Every structure is written in C-alpha cells, then in structure tokens.
Amino acid sequence: MTIRMNFDRVTRYYINSIPYFFQDADDQHAFFRRDDGSAAVERLSWATLQDIMKRPDWNYEKLPQSVEEAKSRPQPHICLSALSRTNQTLVCNRWFFVCGLTRRYSEGGLTLRPDDVGQHYPHIKAYAAEEWKTFHEIYGAKYFSSNGNSFGFDASPASILRWYRAVKKAGGRMDALIDKRGRASKLDINQDSYLFIQQQLREFLLNQRHTGREVVDNTINALRRENERREAAMLPLLQTRGKTALWEWLKRFDRLEVDAGREGSAIAKRRYLGVGKTNRATRPGQTFQVDEWEIDARTIIMNGPIREGLDQKTIDRLPRGRRWLYVVLDVATRYIVGLLVASSQNSASAIRALEMSTRDKSDLAAAAGAESIWHGFPFEGVESDTGSAFRAGATTRAVNETCAAYSYPTVGEPQFRGTIERPFLTFTYRVMPYLPGQTFANPKERGDYPTEETAVLTDDQLALIFIRYVVDVYHNTPNAGLFRETPAKALERLSGTVGLPPQLPRSMRRRAFGISLERKVTSKGITVLGVAYNSRELQKLRRRPENTKVTLHLEPNDIGMISVWTGREWLEVECSVENFHGVKLDEWIAVGRILRRRYVGQAALAADTIWDALQAMRSRANEAMRIMGVLPQQATAEDIARLEKELYLGLSVVENEIPELDALDLADDGIGYVIGDPDAGQGGALPGDAPSTSDDEEVDLDDPEEDTDWWQEGEDL
Incomplete structure (x- = not known):
C-alpha cells in the first residue's frame, strides 16, 4: 500500500538542501516547485519521499503564517469541480492572466491602468502561458474542454484589470472569476418591511411564552397600525404578509434561541448539550x-x-x-x-x-x-x-x-x-x-x-x-x-x-522534546554523563567575553547529538566519540552503572568497551527494558544532574588508541608490521605492556561479584 504524505503550501521543504514549495499531488506522485529562482516543477514518487524523510538532511521551515491560516487557506482550483467543462476552461484562462498580471506588477514599472496594461500585454501573456504550461503538467486536461497544445486565449486590458481586482477583493479566491450573470436573486420584500416584521415576531422569544398564534395576530395588527400612521404622514407603506408566511418565518427561529429565551439559558444549555462537538478533523495529524x-x-x-x-x-x-x-x-x-x-x-x-x-x-x-x-x-x-x-x-x-x-x-x-x-x-x-x-x-x-x-x-x-x-x-x-x-x-x-504529515526533522524533534539542560562550554566542549560534545562553533562560543551557561536539549532516544541554543541561533553538535548515534539515554545509564564498578580505577573508558557492553545488554534486554520509555522511571533533568555527581564524576569516554606504526619494521612478506621480537613467538610481549582485552571479546555483564540489586538503589530514574 502506498502511504501518502500530507504537505501544505505554506512550508518551505528542503530536499537535498534545495528549497521547494508543495504544488499538488496524485495517487502516485507529489509535485514540488523549486524556490531557488528557477520555478521548476519536479515530480517525486511517494516511495522516494519516504526515503528522503529518513535522511539526516531532511528539514522544512514553516513560514510566518500560523497553522490555522495554513489550514484555512483556500485551494485555488477547488471551485472548478462544480463547473461545466466550458466554464472550467474559461475560469482557468482568466486565472492565468491574473497570475501573469500579478507577476509583472511585482517586477515594477507597471501601473494598474488599461493603457499601461496594454503596453505590457506581451509580457503578461507570456507569464500567463507559463502558468498554463505548469497547470497542464500537473492536471493534464482535467479542467480543459479544448485539446490545444498552447495557450491561445486573448483578453483586453480592461478585462484583465477587472479580473485582477475581483480576485484581490475576494482574498485571492479563484471562484471570483466565475461568470454568475443570470443567477442574480432578490428578496420579495423590502428591507424596512422585513425588519419591522422580524421585530414583531421576536416577541415569540420572550419569557412571557406567548403562543405562536398570538404572536402572528399581534404582528398583523402592528403592521396595520404602522401603515395607518405612515399613510397619515405621507410616508411609503410597509409590505404585508399573510398568516401562512408569518408562520413559516416563525418556524425559522433557531430552537436553541427559542428555548433560551422562553425557558432560560440554563435549561437550553442542558437540553442541547454538545458531546464531542469539536472541530471535525478530516485528515490524520490535523488535531x-x-x-x-x-x-x-x-x-x-x-x-x-x-x-x-x-x-x-x-x-x-x-x-x-x-x-x-x-x-x-x-x-x-x-x-x-x-x-x-x-x-x-x-x-x-x-x-x-x-x-x-x-x-x-x-x-x-x-x-x-x-x-x-x-x-x-x-x-x-x-x-x-x-x-x-x-x-x-x-x-x-x-x-x-x-x-x-x-x-x-x-x-x-x-x-x-x-x-x-x-x-x-x-x-x-x-x-x-x-x-x-x-x-x-x-x-x-x-x-x-x-x-x-x-x-x-x-x-x-x-x-x-x-x-x-x-x-x-x-x-x-x-x-x-x-x-x-x-x-x-x-x-x-x-x-x-489524503496522506500523513511529513516526519519531523531530527533537529526539530530534539529541540521540541529533548531534555533541557544547562552547561558551561569548556575546552572539551560540553560534557553530559561523561560523553563529550564539541565543534568549532561551540569553541567560538566559549571564547565570548562572558562564557555563561548555555541551554541544550538532549534526546532520550538518541544521545549521539545535542542541540545548543546560543541566544541567537541553534547549533547541532555531534558526540566526540563514534558509535553513539542511536544509543538511548536509559541504555547508557544502565551500561554506565555496570562499567563504572568494573573499571572503578579508570578515569576514561574506551569506546569499544562501551560498544561491546551495549551490544551485550541489548541482546539480553527483556520486555520491561524495551518499554522503559513509557514507564515513570525514565531519566529526567534532575536525574541526570544527580547521576553526574554520583556515577559519572570524573569519568569520560575516549576513542580507542591508534598504534604508532611509523616506528615498526615492515614484515618480510610486505604484509603487516613486526611487533616485538620475531623470535619470541606467540609468547613475546613488549615490555611494560599491560594485558588488554581483545576487541572481539564480549564484556561479561553477568559478573557474579556484581551487586544484582543496583537497580533498586536511589530514587526513581
């Protein structure tokens, strides 16, 4: 099954670091217009977009409109579905000219007068033809009754100006270009008569609880008396209506308004109590x-x-x-x-x-x-x-x-x-x-x-x-x-x-939902639970006249990178040690407890040692460990501060040491180097070398000398 994404038109999306705006979509593809000046429209399949959103460089930027404005923004072509094929073509062609005039006017040098529009008509029509071409690439011949392969529609400058002003007055809606001549309707009663009758009929809404028949009779009598007064004063008479028409108008009053006026607002509120009557969402993720x-x-x-x-x-x-x-x-x-x-x-x-x-x-x-x-x-x-x-x-x-x-x-x-x-x-x-x-x-x-x-x-x-x-x-x-x-x-x-909303970029997720901490930048960067994060931008921040604490956000599901707020912008700082991407905070705390007791005399732990312990713990993790994210024991900012004082005090993580090969002799066969005395065989060891653990040896997490009740000690994590 193809999973669609629900993109909006007020967000700038970055695909391969190129800015795009969403145009439209069908069952198989989505169309994006480049925002780099070329205005080219590209077509991407939904499967390709799924892969793009998994990349680290996937990002998007909300423009200065709110989400409510984005949701209420009218779709320009939604009004075309109810029109005939001929009217669809007519409205679309008018819309293209409006777009062409808008584009030419934004470039400057054009005044909104018929004679000036006539002078710029070739440019306006050329821009309209570009809009026509782009529209055809997206929709094909869906909204066109003709089979032409070019934009052959012409219009007078006065008509183009009239269409432009109609669209602008309607707030940019395309339905302002629909020809509605011949559909005009008018009330069968003048405004003064209508307002007078409505004022009399509203007596039915009072708490005296007059009957409908009484209200209708009183309205007819009030009309007769008012017309007698107007006739004596030589004023125009009010139009009257019979009992049947007045009864119909009386039935049009809202039942909530009737009951609130006649019986009280408290009774009406209980009678018409809304249950779950919130704004109905129509797509996943909308609310x-x-x-x-x-x-x-x-x-x-x-x-x-x-x-x-x-x-x-x-x-x-x-x-x-x-x-x-x-x-x-x-x-x-x-x-x-x-x-x-x-x-x-x-x-x-x-x-x-x-x-x-x-x-x-x-x-x-x-x-x-x-x-x-x-x-x-x-x-x-x-x-x-x-x-x-x-x-x-x-x-x-x-x-x-x-x-x-x-x-x-x-x-x-x-x-x-x-x-x-x-x-x-x-x-x-x-x-x-x-x-x-x-x-x-x-x-x-x-x-x-x-x-x-x-x-x-x-x-x-x-x-x-x-x-x-x-x-x-x-x-x-x-x-x-x-x-x-x-x-x-x-x-x-x-x-x-309709599709699902696009996935959040990793940086946005970390800034929004990460644990907020405060740290001071040192020569090693920022250290959290023994893990150092450093970058050139962070060191520039340290050299400020006042090296105060900065706010950072740490994502519990991935401690391989942090987001640092400098006061003016966000910095994305990676961990100084490899293989920490994808490591969860709870995993690192659990491994830290075990390794801290085993290597109690060391101030630094090699990355390979930590990685082996993580792999061993993950292979033995039970259901309770995997659902730690939904339990109350997940670490908070206060827990991190306490653990740094108790468990990770003086502990740091370092990269594995790389041996110096320049001082060693090359082997006779040209493959590898000679380490130590070649005559010593397997038993030869360099003097002063301490026995080390092989990288392939798995760290034993089931040490019988370990305290198996470590997880019960201290406060909730």
Missing part, C-alpha cells in the same frame, strides 16, 4: 487531543522493572500507589498514537507522550506481544484541558517548536472533549475488571474487594497490559464515532487518500 487519567488500580511502586528472584516478603514490603495514564489521540481516526504511565501529573510526562505520538512504536508493540503495528505521525495542532501539565511553559514550548498550534477548550466543559474522554470510560469498563488491585469511587462500590492485598502488578506489567489492549483490541474494534469503522482501518484509508 491531536491529549489528556491524563488516574488509573483505577493500585500497583507496586519500584525504582525499576521487576526482576526474577525477588522473594514474596520483599515484594510485600514494597509500597503501593496509583499511577497516571497520559493518552494522545488522533481526532480524525480515533487512533491512540501515544500512551504513557506516569507517577504524577507533570509537564515532562505530557511532553514524553507527545513525543511518542510522533514516531512509530512497533518495537513497543512487539515487546508487549501485540500482533498489530503501532503507528505514529506528527501533528498540526494539539488540544488539551487546562491542567497544570498542559498549561506549563515547557509543554507549550514543545508544541510551538514543532510549528503546531495549541488550543484549550472551554474550562469546565468536559463534554466538548468527548473524543479524548471517551477512551478512559472504555478503559474503565473493558480493561480495569481484568486488573488486580482495582479501586472504586466509594466504599459502597468497593464492597469487600481486597484492593491492597491484590495489588501485585508493577509499572512495566501495567504498561504491557495497556499497550496490548490499545494496539490489538482498541484499534481493531468498530468505533461509533467513525460510523462503525475501526481506528486502524480509518488510518489505513486516510493515509492512502
């Missing part, structure tokens, strides 16, 4: 809704995932508590794109849930044993309530950094957030009965249910249950909000028609 929910179950609170071998007495002594669940849902498809278990309500958890929603999570689904794929894609807008986690400045900054809009519905009106509130009720009825340690709203509902005695689940087990339910059950269950279509099918259908 995400995010909310938090305190899980109706008590779980075991631990510093890390549960391990085998803990005795029951130890488990019984561990504290119990309730966790919070952060859920991100796509409004158009009802597809849950983000799910996170948190220890409390905080902005860091909300940001992690939003970050999770923008990427594919098939690895998490596989760790939970799910059979379906868990998709993710960027968002154009986010809606949430006014909770402290969502109103925090860090959450707002993260959304704004992705060039998305953030909006909040009316306070105290949860029915307007029914789209995101409804899944929590589904969890209550479909998931919670299967969980031990369930809680209830009051003692009457709980009865004699032993909540504390049955609380045996840990955070990782709780997360695995919710992930499995969401991916395999919720996404494949018919949804009433989708007219009995499943969220998975809705996403598949819309991704093949």
Whole structure:
C-alpha cells in the first residue's frame, strides 16, 4: 500500500538542501516547485519521499503564517469541480492572466491602468502561458474542454484589470472569476418591511411564552397600525404578509434561541448539550487531543522493572500507589498514537507522550506481544484541558517548536472533549475488571474487594497490559464515532487518500522534546554523563567575553547529538566519540552503572568497551527494558544532574588508541608490521605492556561479584 504524505503550501521543504514549495499531488506522485529562482516543477514518487524523510538532511521551515491560516487557506482550483467543462476552461484562462498580471506588477514599472496594461500585454501573456504550461503538467486536461497544445486565449486590458481586482477583493479566491450573470436573486420584500416584521415576531422569544398564534395576530395588527400612521404622514407603506408566511418565518427561529429565551439559558444549555462537538478533523495529524487519567488500580511502586528472584516478603514490603495514564489521540481516526504511565501529573510526562505520538512504536508493540503495528505521525495542532501539565511553559514550548498550534477548550466543559474522554470510560469498563488491585469511587462500590492485598502488578506489567489492549483490541474494534469503522482501518484509508504529515526533522524533534539542560562550554566542549560534545562553533562560543551557561536539549532516544541554543541561533553538535548515534539515554545509564564498578580505577573508558557492553545488554534486554520509555522511571533533568555527581564524576569516554606504526619494521612478506621480537613467538610481549582485552571479546555483564540489586538503589530514574 502506498502511504501518502500530507504537505501544505505554506512550508518551505528542503530536499537535498534545495528549497521547494508543495504544488499538488496524485495517487502516485507529489509535485514540488523549486524556490531557488528557477520555478521548476519536479515530480517525486511517494516511495522516494519516504526515503528522503529518513535522511539526516531532511528539514522544512514553516513560514510566518500560523497553522490555522495554513489550514484555512483556500485551494485555488477547488471551485472548478462544480463547473461545466466550458466554464472550467474559461475560469482557468482568466486565472492565468491574473497570475501573469500579478507577476509583472511585482517586477515594477507597471501601473494598474488599461493603457499601461496594454503596453505590457506581451509580457503578461507570456507569464500567463507559463502558468498554463505548469497547470497542464500537473492536471493534464482535467479542467480543459479544448485539446490545444498552447495557450491561445486573448483578453483586453480592461478585462484583465477587472479580473485582477475581483480576485484581490475576494482574498485571492479563484471562484471570483466565475461568470454568475443570470443567477442574480432578490428578496420579495423590502428591507424596512422585513425588519419591522422580524421585530414583531421576536416577541415569540420572550419569557412571557406567548403562543405562536398570538404572536402572528399581534404582528398583523402592528403592521396595520404602522401603515395607518405612515399613510397619515405621507410616508411609503410597509409590505404585508399573510398568516401562512408569518408562520413559516416563525418556524425559522433557531430552537436553541427559542428555548433560551422562553425557558432560560440554563435549561437550553442542558437540553442541547454538545458531546464531542469539536472541530471535525478530516485528515490524520490535523488535531491531536491529549489528556491524563488516574488509573483505577493500585500497583507496586519500584525504582525499576521487576526482576526474577525477588522473594514474596520483599515484594510485600514494597509500597503501593496509583499511577497516571497520559493518552494522545488522533481526532480524525480515533487512533491512540501515544500512551504513557506516569507517577504524577507533570509537564515532562505530557511532553514524553507527545513525543511518542510522533514516531512509530512497533518495537513497543512487539515487546508487549501485540500482533498489530503501532503507528505514529506528527501533528498540526494539539488540544488539551487546562491542567497544570498542559498549561506549563515547557509543554507549550514543545508544541510551538514543532510549528503546531495549541488550543484549550472551554474550562469546565468536559463534554466538548468527548473524543479524548471517551477512551478512559472504555478503559474503565473493558480493561480495569481484568486488573488486580482495582479501586472504586466509594466504599459502597468497593464492597469487600481486597484492593491492597491484590495489588501485585508493577509499572512495566501495567504498561504491557495497556499497550496490548490499545494496539490489538482498541484499534481493531468498530468505533461509533467513525460510523462503525475501526481506528486502524480509518488510518489505513486516510493515509492512502489524503496522506500523513511529513516526519519531523531530527533537529526539530530534539529541540521540541529533548531534555533541557544547562552547561558551561569548556575546552572539551560540553560534557553530559561523561560523553563529550564539541565543534568549532561551540569553541567560538566559549571564547565570548562572558562564557555563561548555555541551554541544550538532549534526546532520550538518541544521545549521539545535542542541540545548543546560543541566544541567537541553534547549533547541532555531534558526540566526540563514534558509535553513539542511536544509543538511548536509559541504555547508557544502565551500561554506565555496570562499567563504572568494573573499571572503578579508570578515569576514561574506551569506546569499544562501551560498544561491546551495549551490544551485550541489548541482546539480553527483556520486555520491561524495551518499554522503559513509557514507564515513570525514565531519566529526567534532575536525574541526570544527580547521576553526574554520583556515577559519572570524573569519568569520560575516549576513542580507542591508534598504534604508532611509523616506528615498526615492515614484515618480510610486505604484509603487516613486526611487533616485538620475531623470535619470541606467540609468547613475546613488549615490555611494560599491560594485558588488554581483545576487541572481539564480549564484556561479561553477568559478573557474579556484581551487586544484582543496583537497580533498586536511589530514587526513581
């Protein structure tokens, strides 16, 4: 299946470092116009675009328009589908002349007068012909009734000016060029008479609750008295209408307005209460809704995932508590794109849930044993309530950094957030009965249910249950909000028609969702958890008169690069050591604990040693380790500061030492060098050399002398 991308026309996309603007798309290709002065239109297949978005140089830049302006921007050719073939050709040709005049006028030297337009007519028509050619390349003969191969349409300067002014007055809409002659309509009553009758009929909306018949009779009597007064004053008489017409006008009043006036606004509000009546999203990623929910179950609170071998007495002594669940849902498809278990309500958890929603999570689904794929894609807008986690400045900054809009519905009106509130009720009825340690709203509902005695689940087990339910059950269950279509099918259908938003560039993702830290630039650059990041631009920053601390953002899913804010611009700084791209923060912390104890006497660790340990740990990682990103124990900025003081104090990562080969003798056969005494055989070793571990030897992570309870020590990570 071809997965389309939903590009917009107010974003500058960089493909191979060349700026482009999106023009149009069909089932197989997307058309982009170069923004380098050539105005050339290029055609790219959807498969090619998928590969382009995986490259490190993929980037895009939102222009100074908001997302709401981008979504409300009229599509110029959408009005053509309702016209006849002849009118389609007529409107298109007029549009090309308007584009040609606009382009010539922007170059200067042209005034908007018929005689001056006539002098520049050859240039205007040439520009119009270029627009015609580009339009034909994209749409073919879809909107043309003629079979010509060139632009043969002519127009007078006065007509071109009239079309130009009509389009400008309409805000740039193409439908202003449609010939509407012969369709004019007029009211069958003058304005004064209409306003007078409406004023009398509005008596029906008063809280005196007059009957409709009484209001109609009073209106007819008021018209008669007013005409008698006007006749005496020699004024024009008002037009009258019979009872049937007045009854029809009375029925046109909005029912909400009628009930609010006659019975009160409170009664009308309850009667016409809106549930989930938010702005209907029509494409994936157009609107995400995010909310938090305190899980109706008590779980075991631990510093890390549960391990085998803990005795029951130890488990019984561990504290119990309730966790919070952060859920991100796509409004158009009802597809849950983000799910996170948190220890409390905080902005860091909300940001992690939003970050999770923008990427594919098939690895998490596989760790939970799910059979379906868990998709993710960027968002154009986010809606949430006014909770402290969502109103925090860090959450707002993260959304704004992705060039998305953030909006909040009316306070105290949860029915307007029914789209995101409804899944929590589904969890209550479909998931919670299967969980031990369930809680209830009051003692009457709980009865004699032993909540504390049955609380045996840990955070990782709780997360695995919710992930499995969401991916395999919720996404494949018919949804009433989708007219009995499943969220998975809705996403598949819309991704093949309107497409998904393009993936976020890596730098944008890091700036938006990365952990914010402050560091001072040194001669080694910036060091985070023993890993150094350095560049020429960073050293220039160090040489400033005041070398104050700078703000940086570290992505938990890839610590191979950081984003540094200099006060004026962003710097992307790579790690000074190779093989750190793709390493997760949790992996590096876990490996650091093991290697720090094993090499306690060393101030520096070789990159190969770290890489072998990472590979060994990944090969033995269980489900709980793979889902660490959705658990409350993921590292925060405070945890990083504490670990640098306790675990990584004085520790640094260095590249492997490269042997000096210039001082060695070349072997007799010309291949390789002679190391040590050639007569010493295999036992010869250079004096002073310390025994070293082979690069191919895997680091043993199961040292029996290690403390197997290291993960329980300290605070939550």
